[in-house]
Amino acid sequence: MRTHHRSRWALSASAEVDGETLRLYQAQEATSRAPSLVFVHGLEESWDIWSGIGQRLASRFRLLALDLPWRTGNGYAWCRRRSLGDWLGAGLALLDAEPTVIVGHSLGTGAMLEHLHSASGPGPRAIVLASPIYRGEREPVTWATAYRAMDDFREMIGQDLVGRLRPDFDRGDQKLISTMIDKIVDRVGPIGFYSLFLLYAVGGIPDLDRPDIATLVVAGTDDPYATPASLSALTAAVPRSRLVRLRGAGHFAIRDQAPDLAETMITFFDQCLTP
Numbered sequence: 001m002r003t004h005h006r007s008r009w010a011l012s013a014s015a016e017v018d019g020e021t022l023r024l025y026q027a028q029e030a031t032s033r034a035p036s037l038v039f040v041h042g043l044e045e046s047w048d049i050w051s052g053i054g055q056r057l058a059s060r061f062r063l064l065a066l067d068l069p070w071r072t073g074n075g076y077a078w079c080r081r082r083s084l085g086d087w088l089g090a091g092l093a094l095l096d097a098e099p100t101v102i103v104g105h106s107l108g109t110g111a112m113l114e115h116l117h118s119a120s121g122p123g124p125r126a127i128v129l130a131s132p133i134y135r136g137e138r139e140p141v142t143w144a145t146a147y148r149a150m151d152d153f154r155e156m157i158g159q160d161l162v163g164r165l166r167p168d169f170d171r172g173d174q175k176l177i178s179t180m181i182d183k184i185v186d187r188v189g190p191i192g193f194y195s196l197f198l199l200y201a202v203g204g205i206p207d208l209d210r211p212d213i214a215t216l217v218v219a220g221t222d223d224p225y226a227t228p229a230s231l232s233a234l235t236a237a238v239p240r241s242r243l244v245r246l247r248g249a250g251h252f253a254i255r256d257q258a259p260d261l262a263e264t265m266i267t268f269f270d271q272c273l274t275p
Contacts (some may be wrong), residue, residue, distance in 0.1 A: 009048065009065065013094040018081045023067035024094040029058050035100035035273070037061035040088060042106025043070045052258030061101065066091040070107055076192035085114025103128040105254050113208050126214040126272050128265055131251050133225050134234040141201045149197055152224040157181050159250040207237040214272035215241035218264055220249025
């Protein structure tokens, strides 16, 4: 049986970049001798969404988590100032050395692919793309694409809300959930949504031609963004990638199925990081 350590986190570094505050948190149990692993959160998430997975990896890695402009409750002016990859690069600059592993969720996976596509240097030895949002550069963008993206956005918010409220939430109270989704969508607003949609749609997310980086792609079978077509395109675009589907998991498997996802990641790390 594996021993899990409940990690305590502390602010390690911060910086003001183009009007946005970037922060780096570190698990206090981390030691300098352990390989470093940095977490990259998704849209409208907090850096501490990784706590469940983190406590299962704390004995293996020096754990770090970035707090990026697409955090919960922030505005969307950052969309017009830098690309996703540039924002992530600015966040990674807070680290004292190149991380051994980068793990991202949702929008964070797109930021990782953009950053690694253009970054110089050796890069991480391994990455994990959890619940990725991916569109190949050659996939056409139509009005149907935009309408579907809005529907998927609402479904993603609903899955997040149900996961946060569990186990107290009564699944029968769909009217309440619908009202809460409406309030979140209203707060994001059309400018915020379409700014994000353009990041996804215009030009797509670049391929990652980095055979030196081992890649795990993991997604739930109930994730609205993880279609067979998108996952097939992603794994084809990323050398040394392997795909794992989590049965019954939605877009927030990193929180709602943290034990299963952590075990999948540990198996992957044992295979690709062993000297």
